[in-house]
Amino acid sequence: DAGVIQSPRHEVTEMGQEVTLRCKPISGHDYLFWYRQTMMRGLELLIYFNNNVPIDDSGMPEDRFSAKMPNASFSTLKIQPSEPRDSAVYFCASSNAGGSYEQYFGPGTRLTVT
Amino acid sequence: GNSVTQMEGPVTLSEEAFLTINCTYTATGYPSLFWYVQYPGEGLQLLLKATKADDKGSNKGFEATYRKETTSFHLEKGSVQVSDSAVYFCALKSGGTSYGKLTFGQGTILTVHP
Numbered sequence: 001d002a003g004v005i006q007s008p009r010h011e012v013t014e015m016g017q018e019v020t021l022r023c024k025p026i027s028g029h030d031y032l033f034w035y036r037q038t039m040m041r042g043l044e045l046l047i048y049f050n051n052n053v054p055i056d057d058s059g060m061p062e063d064r065f066s067a068k069m070p071n072a073s074f075s076t077l078k079i080q081p082s083e084p085r086d087s088a089v090y091f092c093a094s095s096n097a098g099g100s101y102e103q104y105f106g107p108g109t110r111l112t113v114t
Numbered sequence: 115g116n117s118v119t120q121m122e123g124p125v126t127l128s129e130e131a132f133l134t135i136n137c138t139y140t141a142t143g144y145p146s147l148f149w150y151v152q153y154p155g156e157g158l159q160l161l162l163k164a165t166k167a168d169d170k171g172s173n174k175g176f177e178a179t180y181r182k183e184t185t186s187f188h189l190e191k192g193s194v195q196v197s198d199s200a201v202y203f204c205a206l207k208s209g210g211t212s213y214g215k216l217t218f219g220q221g222t223i224l225t226v227h228p
Binding site: 107 | 148156157158159160163203214215216218220221
């Protein structure tokens with residue numbers, strides 16, 4: 001099993017540009033989570049999906065952030081326009097009800113907005 | 115709502131010292147409890163878990179016991195190694211409308227010196 005796959009691993013962009021982060025969950029998992037981690041705020045849940053449907057997006061910071069899950073094997077987190085305060089490590093995780101909801105995390109995408 | 119509180123860090127120990135990282139929680143019903151570990155440059159990974167009161171989770175020499183009467187799930191290890199240096203997160207999962215979602219503590223940084 002390849003685990004949760006995220007791309008890119010590192011992204012450096014200029015303020016105002018659009019950024020798209022990608023995630024492939026573990027096959028068979030029906031939950032997908034997007035987190036953001038910073039030194040100041042720690043680990044924050046942004047949004048999560050169940051069976052490709054967004055369940056809770058209350059952690060999405062503002063309208064500049066959007067997330068989609070068009071099918072069971074792919075999700076994107078988009079920031080448009082990006083700002084320096086969006087610099088963080090973004091993690092994707094997946095889980096399933098049959099596995100006691102243990103979440104499996106991807107390696108993360110380190111985003112730097114200059 | 116649900117919440118998890120971990121002891122303030124960072125924690126610095128010498129190799130072979132005894133480790134305790136305190137974790138207390140607030141939740142409705144009977145949550146499942148988890149400890150996750152994050153090694154430098156990686157995503158979080160499950161260290162151990164307990165799903166009901168008085169259960170003891172254990173893995174890699176680490177242990178934690180689910181104490182319902184004190185709403186605690188403290189992490190312990192009898193003899194730490196340099197390779198245990200990481201960030202440790204306590205988390206809980208409860209049912210209801212947040213089914214599938216984990217609530218994480220703020221994380222505790224552990225550094226072990228030779």
